Amino acid sequence: MNAPPPAPVVTVASEAVATPEQVNEEPFVVECYEGTPGPALWSDGTTSFSQWCFDQLGGERYLEGERQANAFECDGVTCRNPYTGGSYPDPAAIASDVEVRSRADAEASGCATGGCLEAYRACRDGLVSGDGCAYWGF
Known part of the structure; x- marks a missing residue:
């Protein structure tokens, strides 16, 4: 025996049918x-x-990398990053070799120009040597 065919689907006119424009779908x-x-x-x-x-x-790995890149530890002399090995001078450190330059430099050197003063200081501080420094006895 054969089964009877399925009953047809009847749509009631009062049921609303949504069109694609009416569907408010969450963006994806x-x-x-x-x-x-x-x-x-x-x-x-x-x-x-x-x-x-x-x-x-990999957002969490990215954030951890950012944290490590900026994780410097300062010891009063140098700031070091234990993750990257990078370093820079500790800005809180007080330089012990700071020398106060005064007007006496110009008088002692006999210089009247900035370039002459720079040459005098370079010779005096041992940064350069040679015939140019002989003028001041360095």
């Missing part, structure tokens, strides 16, 4: 942008942060 990620994890192109054409893209592109 179309593309995760490369580079800094998180930015995404959304289905509505906007660009904004997506936690999903952040997670997919």
Whole structure:
């Protein structure tokens, strides 16, 4: 025996049928942008942060790298980054070799110009040597 055919689907005229324009759909990620994890192109054409893209592109590793890149420890002389090995002079350090320059430099050197004073100081401080320094006895 054959089964009877299925009953036809009847639509009541009072039921509303939604058109695609009427559907208010949440935007979804179309593309995760490369580079800094998180930015995404959304289905509505906007660009904004997506936690999903952040997670997919290694956002936590990225943030840890940023923390490590800026983790300098200063000891009063030098600031060092234990992760990268980078260093720079500690800005809080007080230089012990600071020498106060005064008008006496010009009088002692017999110089009247800035260039002559620079040459005098370079000879006096041992930065240069030779015949040019003989004028001052260095």
